[in-house]
């Protein structure tokens with residue numbers, strides 16, 4: 001059985017997240033997308049944790065389901081915490097995802113972490129402690145707590161980020177790196193970019209959506225294969241640790257150029273640069289003269305010790321997907337939040353069951369029966385026959401599915417005219 005999992009999500013108590021996120025809403029959003037296992041997000045937040053306890057009941061070992069609903073969705077207790085600390089005179093800020101196997105353990109985690117910062121201030125709390133101290137404390141509570149760095153490459157808060165990160169997992173987590181088994185590649189990087197960094201070989205690349213609203217659930221995800229009877233928190237962890245390589249089948253990826261920090265640049269100066277172009281300007285903005293926001297592609301280049309295209313042995317394969325509402329918005333030229341696009345989406349869900357069923361599995365001929373443009377768009381996305389205008393400095397990129405946007409327009413809108 002295919003089990004698609006998205007471990008990193010947020011509640012309405014996290015900064016900049018939609019106020020309408022509820023447990024039932026997450027359950028429905030996950031089902032619509034085709035996700036079987038989803039994080040609860042934000043278990044460190046007292047109000048959200050109260051909701052988790054009230055709305056969920058135990059299912060398989062370490063997994064939870066919505067009380068009284070009997071849906072197939074399973075929840076895993078998850079949160080994200082920001083560790084902010086000084087390292088060798090430099091300020092370091094790292095976001096860490098945490099998965100826990102039981103509510104008792106969650107309570108222990110929360111009482112331990114409350115000493116380092118206010119857990120009620122934000123669903124994604126800021127803690128005055130090093131990333132290694134975080135892992136040490138959590139590991140002493142239970143070795144079954146699973147910690148991995150979130151969106152590893154983003155300039156701020158990524159473990160390898162250009163501004164407040166490190167050059168290796170070992171530097172960041174010190175002797176606690178032995179308990180780190182995975183890292184989140186983030187929206188702006190794909191596994192193949194990470195394969196170029198040999199010191200990451202022993203860590204499993206994970207893909208999660210880190211959404212700020214329910215429709216963004218599953219824009220990246222992990223695909224596992226389990227027998228129904230074997231599904232549990234422990235079996236998922238073992239699959240991530242690749243104890244048995246047959247279980248972790250693939251990851252579903254955003255086109256990395258669509259991520260907010262793929263290229264270098266300055267949003268306010270309307271400057272977007274490839275790493276090569278940014279190097280020509282010595283990392284300084286040609287408009288305002290200040291330091292450029294160095295994106296993910298550039299950071300990967302800096303740490304890579306292998307050529308582009310290198311594939312390590314046993315690498316977990318990946319596919320690209322574009323969120324269906326975005327595809328519908330693109331082909332109909334109507335906004336993704338319009339009633340028109342929402343109705344179209346609902347109709348497609350009734351026919352195809354779930355979004356991943358349509359975008360990843362359905363026969364193109366089957367989609368053609370519904371809509372020719374949609375079939376062509378899905379076929380182009382599956383075969384990588386799209387063009388991407390890269391995101392930079394916090395601005396999302398654009399996937400130009402049918403290559404409608406003319407080259408000159410791209411140039412003037414999004415990058416420096418040279």
Ligand SMILES: [Zn+2]
Pocket residue numbers: 080095150151157
């Ligand atoms: Zn984060």
Ligand SMILES: [Zn+2]
Pocket residue numbers: 266268269271285286287288289290
């Ligand atoms: Zn500038």
